[in-house]
Amino acid sequence: MRRSALTSTLTFYLPLWAFLVLLLFPFYWMLVTAVRPNKELYNLSLNQLWTSHPTLQHFQKLLFATHFAPWLQNTMLIALGATVLALSCAVFAAYAVQRLRFRGSGVIGVAIFLSYLVPPVILFIPLARIINELGLWDRPAALILTYPTFLIPFATWLLMGYFKSIPVELEDCARIDGATRVQVLRHILLPLALPGILSALIFSFTLSWNEYLYALVFLSSTGSKTIPVGLATELITGDVFQWGPLMAGALLGSVPVALIYSFFVEHYVAGLTGALKE
Amino acid sequence: MPSVQVTTAARVVRPAGLVGRVLENHHALGVMMVTPALLILAIFLAYPFGLGVWLSFTNATIGQAGRFVGLGNFRYLLGDSVFRVVVLNTTLYAAAAVVCKLVLGFLLALLVNREFRGKRIVRAIMLLPWIVPTSLSALVFYWIYDPTFSIITWALRRIGLLHGFINYLGDPNLARASLIAANIWRGIPFFAIGLLAGLQTVSPTLYEAAAIDGAGPWQKFWFVTWPVLLPLTVVVTVFSTIMTVGDFQLIWIITHGGPANATHLFGTLAYQRAIQGGFIGEGAAISAFVLPVLVGAVMVSFHYLRRE
Known part of the structure; x- marks a missing residue:
């Protein structure tokens, strides 16, 4: 009995804890740095892992002496805009490809899947030129229009899986009772696919919130940046130590996605595994 | 009637x-x-x-449409020592990071696939590195790799394993290793959750049947778990390879491709040459080198998806 307890500690609890410490330590470090006063941060003779004088001075500096507030506003606006645009396209595309077996639907399904594989690194240079020609440079619209290029394929693929799981008989019944195709979509499929739509919503919002490359390239003035880009470009200023405000910003920028995620974690995991299984 | x-x-x-x-x-x-x-x-x-x-076939610059130069950019790049380092870096970065992510992610998936108290909360928080914005966790790694105030250095000195300091991002090889470590940290949850989904599709009756036939834990893994998991493993690995080869933000935030251009990947060098330097054609050619990886990955995934 003792032997098996020892074995399970060695082969299970020990590695599990090692993983958790490894995966969570950077977040702990983010938090501790954000609340330690400057005179402790840069004094190596003190215990670095703890502080007995937590302070909010870094948050104060971040919120009132940097452009963090407009960055937050921009990030929110762009993430919401891109998510709404992408999802309204994806719902119809997924229904059409999955349920209306129209001419070319198979090819379109594959094309949407393939477009999901194209990494932004291949696209950002030509896109910069296109954004410039469309007069969208340094505007939120540049990102609201380009983020759907990775959101639509993902959301469509995820929703196709959901639509597939809804029995066709339900649709047939409604059709026999005289419902139009649009009514079937609105009154039968959409309500049943709501969990899928919610997952797609969460995914799209987090992906947009986290995006870095396009935001770095297409936005240039300090006030129009998003949190991921603004923090890294405006707060790393050569010799001046800004680690406190920087970690405070990293923390505040991570909290919204972590919160959304924790509320919908079941959906998130189900959606993710569903999308991978498809 | x-x-x-x-x-x-x-x-x-x-x-x-x-x-x-x-x-x-x-x-x-x-x-x-x-x-x-x-x-x-x-x-x-x-x-x-x-x-x-x-x-990628033109000599376009910012503000200039440019004209067709054939394979000029590619020929120039192949003779460029910085670009050659990029090819090596990308190979090393992708190979090392993807293999480690696969192995560690698989181990984590096996661990959380068991029944234990707190299973749900562990499965939820283990995803955090993958959920939060990479650029923000990259900032934390930048701070963890600080030459003076690094927490790793501090801890090593405290327990007496180290007397000097480590310049994580100042030495080319150390900088590469540091970036790979950050990439692995971020990617483990993706593999773990993907493979966990696969593990849960393995029917318990298969294990029971294997047990009746006298299979040990290794045989169960090799003859039951692995065949079921293989297609999903391939899809997750292919996807992660594309993402790792196309990585930008971790590198750009932590090293900016430095020290002395030693840690660039295709994306960061393309950004430096095209957006910062203005050589659009050359930058596009650098990005185009990601294409063969993409095509290879698509072919592999199609091969396995069709078999499914």
């Missing part, structure tokens, strides 16, 4: 106007419904994709 009464089926009444008829035709409706999605993908994905390929 009972008579059977036949009535005509109630005719379904649907709108008869032109709009109604179009909405009822599944071809027309289908095309209408995919049009918005396809329009966005055509303008902001397919067109730039083609434009990028064209630009």
Whole structure:
């Protein structure tokens, strides 16, 4: 009995804890740095892992002496805009490809899947030129229009899986009772696919919130940046130590996605595994 | 003799106007419904994709359309020592990071696939590195790799394993290792959750059958778990390889491609040359080197998806 307890500690609890410490330590470090006063941060003779004088001075500096507030506003606006645009396209595309077996639907399904594989690194240079020609440079619209290029394929693929799981008989019944195709979509499929739509919503919002490359390239003035880009470009200023405000910003920028995620974690995991299984 | 009464089926009444008829035709409706999605993908994905390929054959600069130079950019790049380092870096970065992520992610998936107290919360928080913005966790790693105030250095000195300091990002090889470590940290949850999904599809009856046939833990893994998991493992690995080869933000935030251009990947060098330096054609050519990886990955995933 003792032997098996020892074995399970060695082969299970020990590695599990090692993983958790490894995966969570950077977040702990983010938090501790954000609340330690400057005179402790840069004094190596003190215990670095703890502080007995937590302070909010870094948050104060971040919120009132940097452009963090407009960055937050921009990030929110762009993430919401891109998510709404992408999802309204994806719902119809997924229904059409999955349920209306129209001419070319198979090819379109594959094309949407393939477009999901194209990494932004291949696209950002030509896109910069296109954004410039469309007069969208340094505007939120540049990102609201380009983020759907990775959101639509993902959301469509995820929703196709959901639509597939809804029995066709339900649709047939409604059709026999005289419902139009649009009514079937609105009154039968959409309500049943709501969990899928919610997952797609969460995914799209987090992906947009986290995006870095396009935001770095297409936005240039300090006030129009998003949190991921603004923090890294405006707060790393050569010799001046800004680690406190920087970690405070990293923390505040991570909290919204972590919160959304924790509320919908079941959906998130189900959606993710569903999308991978498809 | 009972008579059977036949009535005509109630005719379904649907709108008869032109709009109604179009909405009822599944071809027309289908095309209408995919049009918005396809329009966005055509303008902001397919067109730039083609434009990028064209630009890689030109000497375009910022503000100048440029003219066709054939393989000039590619020939120039192959002779460029910085670019050669990029090819080596990308190979090393992708190979080392993907293998470690696969092994560690698989171990984590096996661990959390068990029944234990707190299973749900562990499964939830283990995803955090993958959920939070990578650029923000990259900032934390930048701080962890600080030459003076690094927490790793502090801890090593505290327990007496180290007396000097470590300049994590100042030495080329150390900088590469540091970046790979950060990439692995971020990618483990993706593999773990993907493979966990696969593990949960393995039916317990298969294990029972294997146990009856006298299979030990290794045999169960090798003959039951692995065959079921293989296709999913391939898809997750292919996807992660594309993402790792196309990585940008971790590198750009932590090292900016330095020290002395030693840690660039295709993305960061393309950004430096095209956006910062203005050589659009050359930058597009650098990005184009990601294409063979992409095509290879697509072929592999199709091969396995078709077998499924």
